[in-house]
Amino acid sequence: MKFNKVTVIGLGLIGGSLALALKESKQVETVVGIDTNEDSIKYAFDNKIIDEGASGINEVISGSEIIVISTYVGNIPNTAKSVFDIASEGTIITDTGSVKSSVLSEIEPNLPENLHFVAGHPIAGTENSGVKSADSNLFKGKRCILTPTEKTDLMAKSKVKTMWETVGCKVHEMDAQAHDHIFGVVSHLPHVVAYALINSVLSAEDSDELLEFAGGGLKDYTRVSASSPEMWTEIFKANKDQLLNAISVFKTSLEKIETAVETEDFDTLKKELEKAAKTKRNL
């Protein structure tokens, strides 16, 4: 056994899958699950995703070696504050939020001296959400990014790393700002673009007919745009500056293609498409 007790707060797709993967690893004595939705707790308990559960942050979490906050990113700081009041001395708190600078700037200044915080982000997920989509293989071979600061305890970081490796992640470290820049571009921007694309189709008078032919290319986008609106609103909010920057760069690229079509500059158009098409081969 690597851990005596790990608590996961927020039994969504990520939290539920983590709890399940930790249970199945048999490396954790007790996996505790907290979720405000009692049905999620019941489901998690009945399906052996957790050993114990509660619908609020109470004494059930005390004695945890690691507490993983896996709520929507906007709720992470407040959830952490509730945890501070109850967590036992030496407990390591970590999170799974998709944005790291805003989480760190709200949590680190308030962190009690006898607790540790390590910011993390497993790069895993599907368009599904909720504990019923929990999958113990969700993290296998995926990256988990930790964004330590100068305040981060090295032993705490090492334990969080071990936890993610236990469920199959390859753990990377980077600066929180760098993380938010990278995921603003490679994850948040593609979501904005997919949402906008689908909405542009919906705004047409003949949108029903258009959607009938979605197989022509549009359908590739609907997996992305079907992701939870609540979750993504919070992510866009938390990563506002990096996201706005990424959107602005994207608009420049879009307008380059638009102008080439408009001015019938088909050499430039072809060059633009060639640049993009090459990329897949290098991925």
Add this chain to the structure above:
Amino acid sequence: MKFNKVTVIGLGLIGGSLALALKESKQVETVVGIDTNEDSIKYAFDNKIIDEGASGINEVISGSEIIVISTYVGNIPNTAKSVFDIASEGTIITDTGSVKSSVLSEIEPNLPENLHFVAGHPIAGTENSGVKSADSNLFKGKRCILTPTEKTDLMAKSKVKTMWETVGCKVHEMDAQAHDHIFGVVSHLPHVVAYALINSVLSAEDSDELLEFAGGGLKDYTRVSASSPEMWTEIFKANKDQLLNAISVFKTSLEKIETAVETEDFDTLKKELEKAAKTKRNL
């Protein structure tokens, strides 16, 4: 046997797959393939995709009941003109181009009285191209759109319909303008957006590092953006007006999300995302 002789001009993914599917259907006495690339002809012959082949439009096509022009959309009108000079009386010429109005407006006024033209577009394809990707199941269960005009011969249309049904397509008819509007939105626009998104990532100084994390969401776009730049340049060119209109509508949707993030109007933001997310469930 439904047909004595069908000629496919342009043995790419679509033309090659059609030739192969027709051969395998055993409903065509002789399948002829024409391609300027002699290696493609040799490959198609060696792999029993065609019965006869040639690298130019010559007597080999005479006696064809149907001639399918499956070149890039920009080459369809010129290819058709070459066919007019050689095709036997009563031959039905059809095409597989992704844009229909431009093809019709260039071909119909020049069509000899003793030949027929039926414009078509099978909604099938992958990011792969070339005869080596030919797949006899490519059209199974897919739609094929025919865009007849008042000049279209009904018997010719019926024969082209039968050909596509033979390879597994469900055949629909619509007006060429309607077709170009629909596919401008559901197919051409998503390609523009994917190309622009990948290019916006490539334009970053740290693009190599960004691409390392493409699994975060970007990768969903690379299937689309890996499509043939030559082919898509021609499609964008041929459907210029409808495409520019679709890009403009898309920019409005994008800017709605951008403005909501910028002004921190998170109610509007969430509503925008909810609209898009609902769509998948209805598809």
